[in-house]
Amino acid sequence: MIKAVNVSKIFYVPQRLLALSNVSAEISRGEVVVIIGPSGSGKSTFLRCLNRLEHADSGHIYVDGVDILAKKTDINSARAEMGMVFQSFNLFPHKTVLENVTIGQTVVRRRSRREAEDKAMALLTRVGLAAKAAAYPDNLSGGQQQRVAIARALAMDPKVMLFDEPTSALDPEMVGEVLEVMKSLAREGMTMVVVTHEMGFAREVADRVLFMDQGQILEEGTPEHFFKAPENERTKLFLSQIL
Amino acid sequence: MSSGRRRHSLAYELFWKAAFVVSLIGVCWMLYAATQKIDYVWRWYRVPQYFVSERVIEVKSGIQGEVASIAPEGENVSVVVAGDGEEETHLVPAKGLRVGKGDAVYPGDVLGGEKKIVPGILIEGTWLTLYVSAVSIFFGIILGLFTGLSRLSDNPFLRWWSITYIELIRGSPLLVQIYIWYFVLGTLINNLLNKSDLPQIPTLWFGIASMAVFTGAYVAEIVRAGIQSIHRGQSEAARSLGMNAYQSMRHIVLPQAFRRILPPLAGQFISLIKDSSLLGIIAIRELTKATREVVTVSLQPFEIFFVCSLLYLLLTFGLSLLTNYLERKLVQS
Numbered sequence: 001m002i003k004a005v006n007v008s009k010i011f012y013v014p015q016r017l018l019a020l021s022n023v024s025a026e027i028s029r030g031e032v033v034v035i036i037g038p039s040g041s042g043k044s045t046f047l048r049c050l051n052r053l054e055h056a057d058s059g060h061i062y063v064d065g066v067d068i069l070a071k072k073t074d075i076n077s078a079r080a081e082m083g084m085v086f087q088s089f090n091l092f093p094h095k096t097v098l099e100n101v102t103i104g105q106t107v108v109r110r111r112s113r114r115e116a117e118d119k120a121m122a123l124l125t126r127v128g129l130a131a132k133a134a135a136y137p138d139n140l141s142g143g144q145q146q147r148v149a150i151a152r153a154l155a156m157d158p159k160v161m162l163f164d165e166p167t168s169a170l171d172p173e174m175v176g177e178v179l180e181v182m183k184s185l186a187r188e189g190m191t192m193v194v195v196t197h198e199m200g201f202a203r204e205v206a207d208r209v210l211f212m213d214q215g216q217i218l219e220e221g222t223p224e225h226f227f228k229a230p231e232n233e234r235t236k237l238f239l240s241q242i243l
Numbered sequence: 244m245s246s247g248r249r250r251h252s253l254a255y256e257l258f259w260k261a262a263f264v265v266s267l268i269g270v271c272w273m274l275y276a277a278t279q280k281i282d283y284v285w286r287w288y289r290v291p292q293y294f295v296s297e298r299v300i301e302v303k304s305g306i307q308g309e310v311a312s313i314a315p316e317g318e319n320v321s322v323v324v325a326g327d328g329e330e331e332t333h334l335v336p337a338k339g340l341r342v343g344k345g346d347a348v349y350p351g352d353v354l355g356g357e358k359k360i361v362p363g364i365l366i367e368g369t370w371l372t373l374y375v376s377a378v379s380i381f382f383g384i385i386l387g388l389f390t391g392l393s394r395l396s397d398n399p400f401l402r403w404w405s406i407t408y409i410e411l412i413r414g415s416p417l418l419v420q421i422y423i424w425y426f427v428l429g430t431l432i433n434n435l436l437n438k439s440d441l442p443q444i445p446t447l448w449f450g451i452a453s454m455a456v457f458t459g460a461y462v463a464e465i466v467r468a469g470i471q472s473i474h475r476g477q478s479e480a481a482r483s484l485g486m487n488a489y490q491s492m493r494h495i496v497l498p499q500a501f502r503r504i505l506p507p508l509a510g511q512f513i514s515l516i517k518d519s520s521l522l523g524i525i526a527i528r529e530l531t532k533a534t535r536e537v538v539t540v541s542l543q544p545f546e547i548f549f550v551c552s553l554l555y556l557l558l559t560f561g562l563s564l565l566t567n568y569l570e571r572k573l574v575q576s
Contacts, residue, residue: 053482076487079483079484080484083483090477092480092499096501097466104485104486107490108303108484108486140251153484
């Protein structure tokens with residue numbers, strides 16, 4: 001499904017910073033992969049490279065066999081196949097909840113208004129927010145906004161969902177409702193790549209865990225292996241600090 | 244607005260409001276008293292004629308002869324003057340007919356006429372100011388939007404041209420730019436048109452061009468600031484849905500930016516209305532030039548200039564109301 005080969009990314013902020021250094025990873029269809037690691041480890045950068053919100057400086061990223069870093073690739077149609085959920089939700093504040101979920105469908109997928117609204121209402125019902133369809137995002141709680149953002153991404157019928165720390169900006173009591181939606185997605189067999197600090201979610205839902213630090217993947221394996229018998233020293237240190 | 248403001252007693256409010264009104268009247272009275280000292284005579288009754296005036300339209304004979312026939316034609320009558328082997332037909336308003344059948348007429352004799360109520364010079368000037376401003380605002384928005392977007396483009400050609408344009412226009416006085424448009428570009432363009440046997444471009448359009456190009460540079464900077472004020476996450480979210488750069492701009496970024504730039508945009512357009520007073524120097528008879536002409540004829544500068552400024556206030560205040568209304572409407576949605 002997704003294959004990253006020797007991906008590197010350098011930021012100049014303003015000093016040279018090697019955010020990703022020769023990262024390779026493979027994610028197969030239906031798999032839930034959780035990426036964890038300390039702040040500044042490059043995990044969000046790696047995720048954002050997967051749909052080219054950050055343009056990797058070198059390496060190759062294949063999504064469904066298409067090299068998204070190639071010049072002739074139509075990145076817009078590639079992105080439409082990949083749903084993305086952001087830490088800060090990024091809902092469109094000038095549009096209602098319903099419009100947030102329909103706009104991608106009508107503009108990008110060229111669906112009719114009726115069709116898009118039916119689909120949006122079905123998805124909003126699914127995330128438990130059908131009653132808020134006419135509300136504006138600013139009038140919703142953080143947890144509700146993030147669930148709308150998930151519905152917005154799902155409305156495009158993506159083949160893979162990318163989550164960039166979806167619960168990090170939420171009040172603690174709202175984390176659960178968002179994780180519930182993500183778990184139900186995982187159970188349905190959605191391919192998911194999740195950057196998170198929620199170890200409970202990783203342990204319970206992940207098929208595979210990647211641990212990143214200093215722009216590299218230091219360890220990868222099943223949650224079982226990862227939480228019970230980590231091999232890398234850095235991983236052990238990280239886990240001892242957070243658990 | 245009220246946040247952080249202290250709540251005052253009713254007496255406090257009333258006292259200071261009354262003080263405002265009294266001092267306002269005081270200022271007006273001092274001005275009046277000063278004019279009395281220099282023996283200025285206020286003649287407000289002379290003002291209305293510059294708003295509405297009567298014009299007499301006369302129909303005159305062009306030849307010598309006599310009135311051959313008078314035949315009604317709707318509200319007019321058609322008068323036929325027959326002379327030495329020549330004949331003329333005139334359409335004259337029935338009410339103002341001054342000749343009868345068989346009358347002898349000479350060239351220049353009045354066959355008939357009527358009085359017509361026409362808008363006065365101040366109304367014409369106000370209308371021209373409104374027209375010039377509206378057209379300049381329209382083109383200024385288009386130019387400013389395009390330049391503002393180019394200013395943010397990755398393409399050096401677009402970016403550098405937009406910077407050049409903005410800095411060039413903002414860095415020189417509008418008065419000088421109007422002269423350049425009229426005396427330099429106007430002369431060049433009209434001479435070239437003349438050489439190709441094409442019709443000339445009227446002065447008015449060089450005036451409008453100078454105003455539109457001037458405003459466009461300021462609008463561009465307002466648009467740029469508005470777009471940059473929208474969080475990057477908005478366009479990232481739009482792009483991650485698969486929208487291309489244009490769709491993201493059109494559906495997500497610009498609508499949000501527009502709300503924020505409406506107040507500074509309104510300010511810019513109010514300035515434009517006032518700046519159009521400079522166009523008088525290239526013989527466009529907008530409100531200020533019309534006012535100066537009226538002052539020369541009426542010799543009542545005090546009244547006329549006050550009236551002129553009130554007319555400007557009317558235009559700018561109207562624009563303020565319109566943008567306030569738009570702002571409220573956008574906030575609701």
